[in-house]
Amino acid sequence: MTAAALSNAWSQWLPNQKDLFANLGLAIGFVATLTFAGESAVSLLAAGMPAECAEYASNVSQSEGNFASISPVVNGTRCYGAFQFCDSGTLQAYWDGSREDFLNSPSAQVAAWQRYERSQWYAAQKNGLTSLIGQQVCYQGTCANISQSSILKACQFGCGSGGKLSNLAKSGLDCNAAGTRDGAGTSVCSYLISGAGYNVGCITNSNDGVDCTPVAANEVQK
Template sequence: MRTLGSFFANTGFFLTLTSSLAFAGESAVSLMNAGMPSACAEYAANVSKSEGNFSSVSPAVNGVTCYGAFQFCNSGTFQEFYNGTPQQFLNDPSAQVAAWIPYQQREWAKAQRNGMTSALAKEVCHNGTCAKITQSSILKACQFGCGKGGKLDNLVKSGMDCTAPGTADGAGTSVCKYLVSGAGYDVSCITNSSDGTNCTTPGTRS
């Protein structure tokens, strides 16, 4: 799963958002109503804001379509985390939440295994806004991928240089933007630990 914008940028597709694709995302309340643990609801809403609503369907690009509030794509993550049809998935917010939690847990394990968590507690700045990197920062940045040679991996290897090669997607969006916008949220339902931070100003980051 990737952010829809990153997916289209990396495939060279320019997306003009129409009113039907202007993702407002799901609120923390609607996500909790679908079974999201309350501890992670604000973070999940932050992610959904850049991904979609429960009913969101991306335009097909190179045969790939992504579905729902967290944009699970039929290139792999949809089939891996859900056993059903796309329409059933779109009609079932609880299924979307149930798929997202283990997906995020896998990404966290991958981030740990690949050394991305070495960035925790370091400061990162993007467009004049700075933040201390937290667990939620890492998880949101993993929307760029948490594998070796990915945007976050390249950033860590560069010594946290946000202008380093290989740290932005095809549209020029820096992984540092996601580290900053994802900072400070409780993600203990995913990481099974706490770095002592919680979102104190929900809704002010995107």
């Protein structure tokens, strides 16, 4: 396959901006409306999640929903399941069946999520965002060393050129820089930190091995 063909093939797997914005716009609504948000590592393992990624996947799910979650309608778009695949393009790219069958199949959701995450990792590499790994980021009194899992969670803001994470990288990791927050005021730095330190080898085919457990900023200065 030629380089151009590979590029075109990968582009078909990448989420469109409409889906990314829909996910971000719905995040606050999920917290307010879901009685139970998020699947545990145990439930994800039972659905076929590789053991090395189960804890990270649970972390992401806590920010999204559970296997039966259906988001409110925002701009004509609904999102479904533990990882909130939106029906404006992303759901259709990763699932051929009905929405009901998707909700009723935890294993299908886990398989779709793994494919989606690999596409995000590819985008992060393509746009030079993985160069942030190993650097320290501090936000609102908490610091962490950026890991592979940090990058993947921050990719919920989009990993394209000109996206929130890209803008942060260009600013030298200034969490107050323009273009690093979503419409609700959530900083991409908060996702880098909350997603730090997890094994995501089932997605990246490696484990960066960085001890990046978030710590208080005043502890870093000692």
